[in-house]
Each structure stands twice: as structure tokens, then as C-alpha cells.
Amino acid sequence: MRQVELGRTGLRVSEVAFGGIPIQRLTDDEAVAVVRRCLDLGVTMLDTAHGYGSSEERIGRAIAGRRKGLVIATKSPAREAAPFREQMELSFRRLGVDHIDLFQFHNVSTAEDLEKVLAPGGPLDIAREAKAAGRIGHIGVTSHKLEMALQMVDSGLFETLMFPFNYISDEPARELIPLCRAKGVGFIAMKPMGGGLLEDATLSFKFLRQYEGVLPVVGIEQAAEIEEIVGIMEGDTAFTAAEEARLAEIIEFLGTRFCRRCDYCQPCPQGISISTVMTIKSFVRRMPPDRVFGEGMRATVARAETCIVCGECAARCPYGLPVPEMIAQNAQWYNEQMALHSA
Numbered sequence: 001m002r003q004v005e006l007g008r009t010g011l012r013v014s015e016v017a018f019g020g021i022p023i024q025r026l027t028d029d030e031a032v033a034v035v036r037r038c039l040d041l042g043v044t045m046l047d048t049a050h051g052y053g054s055s056e057e058r059i060g061r062a063i064a065g066r067r068k069g070l071v072i073a074t075k076s077p078a079r080e081a082a083p084f085r086e087q088m089e090l091s092f093r094r095l096g097v098d099h100i101d102l103f104q105f106h107n108v109s110t111a112e113d114l115e116k117v118l119a120p121g122g123p124l125d126i127a128r129e130a131k132a133a134g135r136i137g138h139i140g141v142t143s144h145k146l147e148m149a150l151q152m153v154d155s156g157l158f159e160t161l162m163f164p165f166n167y168i169s170d171e172p173a174r175e176l177i178p179l180c181r182a183k184g185v186g187f188i189a190m191k192p193m194g195g196g197l198l199e200d201a202t203l204s205f206k207f208l209r210q211y212e213g214v215l216p217v218v219g220i221e222q223a224a225e226i227e228e229i230v231g232i233m234e235g236d237t238a239f240t241a242a243e244e245a246r247l248a249e250i251i252e253f254l255g256t257r258f259c260r261r262c263d264y265c266q267p268c269p270q271g272i273s274i275s276t277v278m279t280i281k282s283f284v285r286r287m288p289p290d291r292v293f294g295e296g297m298r299a300t301v302a303r304a305e306t307c308i309v310c311g312e313c314a315a316r317c318p319y320g321l322p323v324p325e326m327i328a329q330n331a332q333w334y335n336e337q338m339a340l341h342s343a
């Protein structure tokens with residue numbers, strides 16, 4: 001795979017990075033096999049997090065004896081000194097490494113989060129000590145909030161930024177990515193396939209390939225997924241006319257009301273599976289009718305009708321989606337589809 005520069009870190013990495021969320025769903029051996037298949041195909045950057053369950057340990061197992069030449073990235077969501085230090089040390093142990101190439105502050109999406117990260121003696125100071133000691137190579141940050149991301153990139157305190165970017169969530173293309181370029185901050189595109197909602201890998205990766213200096217990190221669960229992506233990256237990455245038409249069609253279908261399924265809107269006091277109802281149209285389009293209109297899904301969607309419009313979910317949604325309105329519309333749409341199906 002082609003190698004790209006990660007901002008001004010001096011790191012050169014494969015043009016697609018491995019995202020370590022989905023391997024939590026596998027057995028240990030399956031996870032190790034998937035990671036190794038990625039390495040065999042030329043993936044040299046692996047990203048995980050303290051919060052991704054077994055992911056760090058499984059990556060550690062997979063890279064044992066193959067560490068050289070890899071860029072290992074992980075993150076901690078801790079905002080206080082003691083838990084941050086503990087989580088960082090745990091990451092070293094789980095990954096089985098004495099050097100982590102990129103350590104990121106996970107999901108810094110509010111001013112309070114940032115203040116805690118920057119507090120004297122807090123997470124940033126601890127990460128800097130580890131960097132000075134040669135245990136960490138670089139310090140980065142991840143976020144879902146555009147205004148916070150802009151502020152953090154502008155601050156010059158972080159060497160990389162991980163932020164959602166795909167052909168639906170394309171807001172970063174306007175200001176954030178150019179700012180990263182100007183500041184020499186490596187831009188890592190999280191959710192290049194919309195957290196699994198954008199199914200056509202060709203469209204997703206050809207879209208991202210247009211942006212110089214953008215490194216997609218993609219969650220991989222099966223070897224076939226990375227094999228397909230590598231094939232796309234190694235082929236002609238210009239859009240064909242048919243692909244452009246399909247891209248426009250999908251963008252129109254999903255519009256600006258695109259749920260990233262991040263579940264930051266939870267918990268709902270009524271126990272509504274918000275992200276499921278928010279993305280039900282995609283589910284109905286992709287899955288066989290017996291699953292789509294089966295008892296389990298009917299009950300899940302019916303629960304949306306108990307919404308008391310408290311607004312808590314909308315206040316928590318990092319994308320500002322009008323959640324109560326959308327789940328009501330989606331539940332109604334689902335009921336109509338079900339009626340059509342049973343007719």
C-alpha cells in the first residue's frame with residue numbers, strides 16, 4: 001500500500017489505518033488472524049483505545065514479533081491525572097510494547113474536557129513526560145465537535161486530530177482539514193464508512209482519496225473487508241460517471257440528517273434504542289424482510305412511540321440532529337413499510 005506522511009509527525013504510514021473497534025466481536029484467534037492479514041497486506045498503522053474492550057490486548061498478540069515498522073496508536077478518555085496515568089500504563093501492558101507511537105486524548109468534545117486535559121499536572125503534562133522519556137512518540141486528540149476540533153488544531157498542542165469524515169459527514173473539508181494542513185497536524189478520518197452505514201467501500205475510499213493528507217482509519221472485522229479496500233486503493237481512484245451518480249443518489253437519500261450511530265445520545269429515560277430507530281431506513285433497505293419486520297425489530301421501533309420529547313438525546317448528539325422528530329418520522333415510515341409488506 002502507498003505510504004503517506006502523518007502531518008508533521010515524521011511518521012510515514014500506510015494510506016489506510018486499521019481501526020480496532022470491531023475485533024472486539026471476534027474470538028481472540030479470529031481477531032489475531034484479521035490483524036495479521038491486515039499487516040500482510042501492507043497496513044502499517046493500527047489504532048485502538050483503552051475503551052475498546054479486548055482490542056488492545058488482541059492487537060498486542062497480533063503484533064508480537066512483528067512490531068518493527070508499525071505505527072501503534074491508542075487513546076485514553078481519562079481527564080484526571082491518576083486514571084490517565086493508570087490507563088496509559090495499562091495500554092503499554094496490553095499492547096505488549098515499550099513504545100506507543102501515537103497517544104491520543106479520546107473524544108475531547110467540550111471546553112470542560114479540554115480544560116481538564118490541559119490542567120497543570122494533568123493528562124497533557126503526563127503525556128509530555130512520557131514523550132520526553134521516549135515512551136510515546138507523538139501526542140494527538142480525537143473529537144466529534146467541529147468547533148472544539150478547530151480550537152484544538154489551532155492551539156498547536158496536538159500533532160494529530162482524529163475526526164469523523166466521509167462523504168456524508170463532509171463538514172471538515174471546508175475549514176478543519178485546511179487548518180490541519182496549515183498547522184502540520186495529521187488528520188485521521190474516523191468513520192470513513194459512516195460507522196458501517198455507508199456500505200459501498202469504493203465510494204467511501206475514492207471520496208477520501210481526493211483529500212491529500214487525510215488518513216482514513218477503518219474498523220475491520222473480516223479479512224475480506226481489508227482485501228477489498230486495498231484493492232480499491234491500488235486501483236484507479238478517480239470516480240467513474242456511474243459512481244458519481246450513485247454518490248449523488250446516496251447523499252440525497254441520507255441528506256443532512258445522517259445518524260453516525262455513535263450512541264452519544266444515550267441513555268434515553270424511556271429506554272429507546274435511538275440509533276437503531278435513527279438508522280432504520282438503511283436496515284430496511286439492506287436486510288431481508290423477515291428480519292426487518294420480525295418481532296424483535298417491531299418491538300424496538302414501537303418503543304420509539306413512548307418518547308416523551310424530553311430533548312436530552314438531541315442535547316447530547318454531537319451532530320445536532322433533531323432526534324425526537326426523526327425517530328417519530330422513522331417509526332411512522334417503518335409502520336407504513338410494514339403495512340405495505342404485509343399487504
Ligand code: SF4
Pocket residue numbers: 267268269270271272274306307308309310311312313314323324327
Ligand atoms: S427525547 Fe425521546 S428519545 Fe430522546 S431521550 Fe427523551 S425520551 Fe428518549
Ligand code: SF4
Pocket residue numbers: 258259260261262263264265266274275278316317318319320321323
Ligand atoms: S442521534 Fe446523534 S448521538 Fe445519537 S447515535 Fe445518532 S449521531 Fe450519535
